[in-house]
Amino acid sequence: MKINIIGAGVAGLSAGCYLQMNGFETEIFEKHSHPGGLCTSWKRGEYTFDGGIHWILGSNPSNPFYLLWSELIDMPSIEFLNHDVRMDLEVKDNPDRYGNKVFHLYTNLDRLSSYLMDLAPEDSAVIKKLIRSMRKIQGYEIPPMIRSVPGLLPFWQKIKFVKHLPLLFFMMRWKKETNLTIARKLKNPFLREVFQLLFDGDEVPLLVITLPLAFNDKLGVGYPVGGSLNFARKIEERYFGLGGKIRYNSAVDEIVTENGRATGVVLSDGTKFPSAITISAADWHYTLFTALKGKYTNKTILALKERRNLEVYYSIFLLSLGVSRSFSDFPHMMNFPAARELVSPDGTRYSRIEVHCYNYDPTLAPKGKCVVAVKFYSKNGDYWIGLRSSDPEEYKRQKTAFAEEIIGNLEEKFSGIRDAIEETDIATPATYHRYTNNWQGSTQGWLPGKNIIAPSPVDNVIPGLQDFYLAGQWTLPGGGLPVAIKTARTVAQMICHKYHKPFVVSK
Numbered sequence: 001m002k003i004n005i006i007g008a009g010v011a012g013l014s015a016g017c018y019l020q021m022n023g024f025e026t027e028i029f030e031k032h033s034h035p036g037g038l039c040t041s042w043k044r045g046e047y048t049f050d051g052g053i054h055w056i057l058g059s060n061p062s063n064p065f066y067l068l069w070s071e072l073i074d075m076p077s078i079e080f081l082n083h084d085v086r087m088d089l090e091v092k093d094n095p096d097r098y099g100n101k102v103f104h105l106y107t108n109l110d111r112l113s114s115y116l117m118d119l120a121p122e123d124s125a126v127i128k129k130l131i132r133s134m135r136k137i138q139g140y141e142i143p144p145m146i147r148s149v150p151g152l153l154p155f156w157q158k159i160k161f162v163k164h165l166p167l168l169f170f171m172m173r174w175k176k177e178t179n180l181t182i183a184r185k186l187k188n189p190f191l192r193e194v195f196q197l198l199f200d201g202d203e204v205p206l207l208v209i210t211l212p213l214a215f216n217d218k219l220g221v222g223y224p225v226g227g228s229l230n231f232a233r234k235i236e237e238r239y240f241g242l243g244g245k246i247r248y249n250s251a252v253d254e255i256v257t258e259n260g261r262a263t264g265v266v267l268s269d270g271t272k273f274p275s276a277i278t279i280s281a282a283d284w285h286y287t288l289f290t291a292l293k294g295k296y297t298n299k300t301i302l303a304l305k306e307r308r309n310l311e312v313y314y315s316i317f318l319l320s321l322g323v324s325r326s327f328s329d330f331p332h333m334m335n336f337p338a339a340r341e342l343v344s345p346d347g348t349r350y351s352r353i354e355v356h357c358y359n360y361d362p363t364l365a366p367k368g369k370c371v372v373a374v375k376f377y378s379k380n381g382d383y384w385i386g387l388r389s390s391d392p393e394e395y396k397r398q399k400t401a402f403a404e405e406i407i408g409n410l411e412e413k414f415s416g417i418r419d420a421i422e423e424t425d426i427a428t429p430a431t432y433h434r435y436t437n438n439w440q441g442s443t444q445g446w447l448p449g450k451n452i453i454a455p456s457p458v459d460n461v462i463p464g465l466q467d468f469y470l471a472g473q474w475t476l477p478g479g480g481l482p483v484a485i486k487t488a489r490t491v492a493q494m495i496c497h498k499y500h501k502p503f504v505v506s507k
């Protein structure tokens, strides 16, 4: 039975692997010339610039996602790096009691605990509670029952979920807490400012930071040496090994439907490829409103389109520099006040800068040199996408002028960086949109709502259309690689269930 899959991102490749393992014949259609989608990197001269992941959940067996990655990849063949400090955050106003303005977010919980207690003994009750909560997280299986799809389980197996009730109660207890509610509880001015600035002044559920930190402590959220594309290539390799086919440079323009069934895809050159089942592991908006022409919607889908249920995850303006210095004494990730406020052409104002120094990955730059990347989040990706399409010259001028301003600002912290620049690359939301089709240049699909334990309003099937499935970052708010592989596996399990085949995973 033939299955067409749209997109060779991590979700499309993973869906292909699982379906090949289960005896289906699959073919992936990818508009770009490479696999990976958002999980990507590219070469500029001697340098490799990474436009994707910083860490992968499940990089060692302490996290259940390791089991899933191991189904597709020989995980021990990848070197994962775990940083001692997740980020160095410089405050603007309140130094710590030693006169320092830089906060180190340690990834080892014992170290983090003693560091916080030393800095703010007056806040010991709050600190102990936070550390205790992260220790508790480590005791739970997260996500619960990762290899099952609840909807497909018989009743007697669903009962097993009861053992995860303590996790549910824990999440309910913590779901209302944010970085700002914690900040308000802190007496120490330095620590209070740190919590206020954790997300550049935004209010974000605390679990967004405590969950990864709990896994960091167990070394389960590592960076894959070699970068994002290297990681995606490992899944591509497995897919080919399982007999899968990929058509690169093959954009799907239309999903063919007949009598309420998806029956194939049509490429931009007009070629039609029939199939019994179609999976879109590509952008949600493009799939529903361009490839399917908006014919299959309901109230929930239309509310999502108008962004009434969920917000689209930020896009980014990413400036990558290949520099002839190692900056080996600089932390790998810094967030600090900008010397001068930066105003992006898209209207977003930035008073802080986030810099990533890839001095820890020797595969990305020659010895003694390094890649330095500056990332600015934007909720106005459409500005860049529109400008690039209406006036490419002006787009180029604006992105270059903004990059120049950023470099000027960087000089204050990285003295002499301008003279050390050998390669420059500017990726805007329009770049992400152009290469991956993601709506508004989104980097992770939907932003999780304020209530991060609320059920997702997005589904793997759509109303009124048979033999069609959605997988990937747009099907579970928060996105990321874990969502890509898990939703792909879920869709493969749903298809096996439909055809009364036991779902198997082969080595």
Ligand SMILES: Cc1cc2nc3c(=O)[nH]c(=O)nc-3n(C[C@H](O)[C@H](O)[C@H](O)COP(=O)(O)OP(=O)(O)OC[C@H]3O[C@@H](n4cnc5c(N)ncnc54)[C@H](O)[C@@H]3O)c2cc1C
Pocket (backbone or CB within 6 Å): 006, 007, 008, 009, 010, 011, 012, 029, 030, 031, 032, 035, 036, 037, 038, 039, 051, 052, 053, 054, 055, 056, 057, 250, 251, 252, 253, 281, 282, 283, 286, 316, 435, 436, 437, 438, 443, 444, 445, 471, 472, 473, 474, 479, 480, 481, 482, 484
């Ligand atoms: C800067 C950055 C940092 C990130 N950091 C992390 C991190 O540290 N950890 C983490 O877990 N996640 C991170 N993410 C998010 C993660 O990379 C994504 O959530 C994940 O890769 C999404 O995978 P996907 O397969 O669902 O979608 P995508 O990667 O978007 O793949 C979709 C694929 O479909 C193709 N496609 C689209 N339309 C068509 C069409 N019409 N025809 C044919 N092909 C089409 C696209 O070209 C693309 O290859 C980051 C993302 C970015 C951009």
